[in-house]
Amino acid sequence: MADIHTQVKEAVHTTASEKSVFTELEKQRVLRKIRSGDTQSAKKSNQFVPRMVTTIAVAGFLLFIGGIIGSNLQSRNIASQSDTKAVAEKFYPNLQYGEVLNGWSLLNKGPYEGAKSEPSGLLHAVFQGEAQITGTLKYYDIDDSERPDQILFTPDKLSLQSLPVEEGRHPDLTFASNEQRKLKAVFGLGTNRMDIGEVTLVVDNYTARYIKGKTLPDTVGLKEIVLPEEPEVQSTPFHIQVNQGQKLELSAVLLDRYEQFKVTKDKQALSGLSPSEVFQLYFYAEELQDYETQYSLFIDDEEYLRVFETYEDYLTAKQQNPSTGLLEQVKAGTLFEHVIDETSASVSIEAETTGLSFGFSKNKHGIWCVNWLPIQ
Incomplete structure (x- = not known):
């Protein structure tokens, strides 16, 4: 803008110098008119000539200023287009339509619909x-x-290798509104801020986004939510003994273990016993x-909360709360041992009308x- 001001000042000075000063010939013509007594004509001429000169000067000035501004706007537009092109070239450089990155084919690359043609455009x-x-x-x-x-969704580092992500980037991913609703329903989200780890998804389209000075999530299409398989539970029926x-x-074997444990309170005395035997x-x-x-x-491992210290x-x-009723259910019920996984198990107590675990x-x-x- 400072350059424009300088050029305007120069234009005003040049125009005034060339257009507003009478030539020697014009001076002689005016002098002859005065001497001939045609003062009225001279007066009219004196009014007409300066106006004509002023009009010419203003018109020239406006044309010159318009040229300067137009030239500057054109230069800025060319520079802006050049900068936008330079930014676009840095966004997935050397990757052309149809080429593949980490197994993904590029369908389109360029300014997002509605983006301004500026370096900060999306x-x-x-x-x-x-x-x-x-x-x-x-x-x-x-x-x-x-x-x-x-x-x-923040993918882990291994997953980045199967996505069309430029080296050095680790973007968050977002989803369309209907897919967000589906994820909320499946994982029970929607009340308080929450992070859920080890979620596996199948995605089938990918839109990377860039805008200068901002960190934007990329957008993926959700094809499938991969839920963990239910563990295969091993169920075994067993019986307890009751006397007359x-x-x-x-x-006899369990009674011996019980007596050892009663004396020592050392859980090593329980080593090798099944859940159904500890139950007994x-x-x-x-x-x-x-x-x-x-x-x-x-269980007394440190990570378990002790209900009774x-x-x-x-x-x-x-x-205060004797559990004689539960003991009677155990004696009368049908018992099954369920080994859920390597560290979890249960015994179900199934009666005619009730069931406990x-x-x-x-x-x-x-x-x-x-x-x-x-x-439970």
């Missing part, structure tokens, strides 16, 4: 392909200032009201122990 590159990717699903609640009620007085009894020890202690031994059967707390709870976990030494609050 660019996009559209790819077609398919990939199964794993990562973290992030939900932003409705009060979030940047992404209210939106879902983003309907008191629960143990086999627990309810044998219930039959004898040997609550101290029963308390010692609960001490045996005294547990004893108080048992005295009693939970177990393996401790860090590989020994089956009773879960805190085991009844």
